[in-house]
Amino acid sequence: MQNIKIAQLPFYWRLVSREEKVDGIVDSKYPFSFDFNRELGLVIQRRDTQVLAALEKIYQLGHNIGYLQDANELARPYGTDFIRYLNNVLVKNVNIRRILEIGCGGCVVLADLKNRGFDVLGIDSSPFAALEGTKKGVEVLTDFFPSQRIEGTYDLIFHVDVLEHIEDPVSFLKHHYTRLNDNGLVVVNVPDATESIQLGDISMAMHQHLNYFTLKSLARTLQAADFEVVSVDKAKYGGSLYAIGRRRAQTSHAANVYARFHEEVYEAFIAKAIKMVDAMRSLIKEITSNSENTLGFYVPLRSLPYIATLQIHYPFRFFDDTPHWHHREFDGVDVRVENFEDLRARPVTHIIIMSLTFDHIIRKKIHAEFGETIQVMSLSEVAHRTNQ
Structure with missing residues (x-):
């Protein structure tokens, strides 16, 4: 079976200024390749012991703690x-x-729930979460889940952007059973990889995401952990999936007889991804073959898998409107992230928008400011042209 392998994908775990970079904590690049969990119909990152060790290290140091923070x-x-x-x-x-949150980050949601009278507890491997919990009056255990330090049972367990980071998501969810009351609920929030998998888009590849869920594979994962699937829904904002699972009063041992799903979806994804990479190669070569052209990637995190796969060399520019990313860099890529004001001050001739979710918003903003003076191509457009 064909596959997509990236020999040296930048290891995204922080953005810092060039002066703040400290080497030796983890490597700046690691290999990456996709794989497939047949039982779940789930696209995954092929497990690599070096990557898993690096991820555990950065989580314990307080990095990649989630976006739900006050700042x-x-x-x-x-x-x-x-x-x-x-x-x-x-x-x-x-x-x-009684509510337990796993991977509570800045304790934003837990603080809201506590203020409304719920009995809440958080657990997070990062010391940052415990500090934020102290500020907000929320109890947080500094540990990985499952943990022997958790006492009693809960009516609801939830997590935001956690399950995609878990090496064995079914086993992880099964551990919820010991901490849930009968008919207790689990609420899961994960990135939605449905469109990327349908289009053959590899921009979703990053080491910290071990699992790439679709509506179907998220439901199958909950079922394999013996939860009754109440609902799986697309978020109203951004590219996320929400799911609700109910703990059964008696386990049905569904996982023991769980059927293997065919690999057609994964094979189609890889076949389209190979064509997509070739299309991006042709597009970038066409742009950069003219020395008068200048190239920018909007939403640079999603560009890293293509840059690494195609071994694109500088110069190119990164643009993103996330405020705390401004003038910072990804490890392994010495290109500072600029914002829209920087683009206005020093425009490029060509921009490739790398977000499927916010493509239309970014395009509208660029067109309103620059008209047709900047040629804009989106990841979505490249994919749809490739798959026609």
Whole structure:
């Protein structure tokens, strides 16, 4: 079977200024390749012991702790939408009183729940979460889940952007059973990889994401852990999936007879991905063959898999409107992230928008400012032309 292998993909775990970079914590690049979990119909990152060790190290050091933090502006729209979803769950299940959050980051959601009278606990491997919990009056255990330090059972366990990081998501979810009351609920929030898999888009590849969920594979994962799937939904904002699973009063041992799913979806993804990489190679070569052209990638994190696969060399520029990314760099790529004001001050001739979710918003913003003076191509356009 064909596959996509990236020999040296930049290891995304922070963005820092050039002066702040400290080498030797973890390597700046590691290999990456896709794989497939047949039982779950789930596209995954092929497990690599070096990558797993590096991930555990950065989590314990307090990096990649999630975007739901007071200082992160992304927390507002994403967090507001998830809290809306969680509120709907609470309204429909008035018996819920005790709530556990796994991977609680800045304790934004837990603080909101505690202020409304719920009995809450957080668990997070990062010391950052415990500090934030102390500020907000929320108890947080500094540990990985499952943990012997958790006492009692809960009516609801939830996590935001956690399950995609877990090496064995089914086993992880099964451990929820020991901490859930009968008919207790788990609420899961993960990035939605459905469109990328359908298009053959490898921009979703990053070492910290071990699993790439679709609507179907997320439901299958919950079922394999013996949860009754109540609902799997697309978020109202951003590219996320939400799911609700109910703990059965008696386990059905569904995982023991869980059917193997065919690999056609994965094979189609890889076949399209190979064509997509070739199309990106042709597009970038066409742009850079003219010395008067200048190239920028908007939403640079999603460009890293293509840059690494194609071994694209500088010069190119990165643009992103996330405030705390401004003038910072990814490890392994010595290109500073600029914002829209930087683009306005010093335009490029060509931009490739690397976000499927926010493509239309970024395109509209560029067109309003520059008209047709900047040629814009999106990842989505490249994919649809390739797959025609």
